Amino acid sequence: MIEFRNVSLTYPNGHQGLKNINLEIKEGEFVVIVGLSGAGKSTLIRSINQMVKPTEGELLIDGENTLKFSDRKLRKFRRNIGMIFQNYNLVKRSSVLRNVLAGRLGHTGTLRSILSLFSQADVRLALHSLERVGIAEKAYIRADQLSGGQQQRVSIARALTQQPKLILADEPVASLDPPTSHAVMKDLQRINKEDAITMVVNLHAIDLSMQYADRIIGLRNGEVVFDGPASSVSEKTFEDIYGRPIKEDDLVGDASNE
Amino acid sequence: MSQLDINNMKNPKRAKYWWTFTGVTIFMAVLYYVAFTETRLQAQRSIWESGPLLKRFFWDPFFMSEIHAKIPEYFGYMMETVAIAYAGTLMGAILAIPVGFLAARNVGGHFTFVGKAILNAVRAFPEILFAIIFVAAVGMGPFAGVLAISINSIGMLGKLYSEVIESIDMEIISTLKATGASKLQVLVYGVIPQVIPEFSSYALYRYEIDVRSSSVLGIVGAGGIGAPLILAANQRNFEEVGMMLFIIVLTVTVIDLISTNIRKRLV
Incomplete structure (x- = not known):
């Protein structure tokens, strides 16, 4: 369970990214965080694995305040959190498999990993992860040879290979076309259901949020302005969160041409 | 409005x-x-005298059997030159890596200035000065040449490496850190694959330069074809000088062609 207690984050330039956040995210939940760009979605999601570090408050995960962790403990803790990004963040010149195996780095000794001596089990796990997102046959191809949707699946496979308890996804479909967006969201949904991995996903598309989330958290100016089950959400709710009427651009469209 | x-x-x-x-x-x-x-721009010799002299450099050597007989010997010297350049570039290309990392703003942190200072200091000297210093320090011969070449290569390669390192995608670095990877693992899995093609391409390019400069280093006694070249020139054996120049130009051109071809495939 993830628990934000009065968490605030002020950037060095004085900008306040998060203002007094109080949240609880339960295990196995599929949470979608929505808000306009600049609302603090990224900051919120990145503070969970401390890619940015909150400046005030407590962030408890399974009862432990992670903000007090030493570097060593933080690294151990991060092994259990997979992360997916808008730009995939793959090493483009490395093979797909090597990118996916990077998910095992935290579990592998430094010397072994430098010599690329991953255990057979790890390699099988990596290939299995690729299989689960439907691109096992691409394992030995260079990552930059793949399409955007395929690259995002590789990054999902990398996260899966960590065998995480939690996956964070920061705008995972913002660079993808509508059919691919739905396919990737379905992958995340399936992983959430099958493995009971908690999902925290940033989205700005309203229809995607309503379709895939169990629970929606709305952010505006670094503050939580809405928190409720996806079933209770309507377009009106989004107008409240965004502070403006809904526009065509806020929708991705359906997967009809998938 | x-x-x-x-x-x-x-x-x-x-x-x-x-x-x-x-x-x-x-x-x-x-x-x-x-x-x-x-600048005094008058020639010290009349134009009419330099014509025959140029002919002795660039025409006669090809028709003299005593020069032909020396070609294998000259090629031997040239191979030594190429070997000096190879050893020097290799040493420089490897030693430049830590200096390059130190000098890169996104890696060196507060110590960037140390790396940059080392690189600037090295690049302030021309190779021939290093050669003179090393000939004095370790004696005449190819070893002095190798040392001179490698130190000078560190100057240029370290600078180019640091620029490559500064241009890498740092998002990938933080992504790998977010999986719980250690610093060394991030280096091996995130940084190295991003820089290796450029590093090798620059090292090859530097090798082209080093073959040219090691041809000259022999002049101060640092091994290679430079020593017989300056000797022949002092004895006014211009036909020998001409043949050696021809061999240098030929070898350098062939090496440039090969290396350019490899570099095209690298990046």
């Missing part, structure tokens, strides 16, 4: 541009005037 008058629009920077242009032109003209008046 006033309406823009499109028909009578002028670049507001135009006047400033003309002032700059005029200023630079006058400055250059003065510089040229000083350079030409202060």
Whole structure:
């Protein structure tokens, strides 16, 4: 369970990214965080694995305040959190498999990993992860040879290979076309259901949020302005969160041409 | 808001541009005037004498059997030169890696200035000076040449490496850190694959340069073809000099062609 207690984050330039956040995210939940760009979605999601570090408050995960962790403990803790990004963040010149195996780095000794001596089990796990997102046959191809949707699946496979308890996804479909967006969201949904991995996903598309989330958290100016089950959400709710009427651009469209 | 008058629009920077242009032109003209008046540009020999001399350099060597007999020997010297360049570049290319990392702003942190200072200091010296120093330090011969070449290569390669490192995608670095990877693992899985093609391409390019410069280092006794070259020139054996120059040009061209070809495939 993830628990934000009065968490605030002020950037060095004085900008306040998060203002007094109080949240609880339960295990196995599929949470979608929505808000306009600049609302603090990224900051919120990145503070969970401390890619940015909150400046005030407590962030408890399974009862432990992670903000007090030493570097060593933080690294151990991060092994259990997979992360997916808008730009995939793959090493483009490395093979797909090597990118996916990077998910095992935290579990592998430094010397072994430098010599690329991953255990057979790890390699099988990596290939299995690729299989689960439907691109096992691409394992030995260079990552930059793949399409955007395929690259995002590789990054999902990398996260899966960590065998995480939690996956964070920061705008995972913002660079993808509508059919691919739905396919990737379905992958995340399936992983959430099958493995009971908690999902925290940033989205700005309203229809995607309503379709895939169990629970929606709305952010505006670094503050939580809405928190409720996806079933209770309507377009009106989004107008409240965004502070403006809904526009065509806020929708991705359906997967009809998938 | 006033309406823009499109028909009578002028670049507001135009006047400033003309002032700059005029200023630079006058400055250059003065510089040229000083350079030409202060330099004695008369040839020490009449044009009529240099014709036959050039013929002795670039024409006669190909028709003299005693020069032909020396070609294998010269090729031997040239191979030594190529080997000096190879050993020097290899040593420099490897030693430049830590210096390059130190000098890169995104890695070196507060110590960047140390790396940059080392690189600037090294690049302030021409190779031939290093060669003179090392000949004095370790004695005449190829070893001094290798040391001179490698130190000088560190200067250029370290600088180029640090620029490559500064241009890598740091998002990938934080992504790998977010999976719980250690610093060394991030280096091996995130940084190295991003820089290796450029590093090797620059090292090859530097090798082309080093073959050329190690041809000259022999002049101060640092091994290779330079020593017989300067000896022949001092004895006014211009036919021998001409043949050696031809061999140098040939070898350098072949190496450039091969290396350019490899570099095209690398990046």
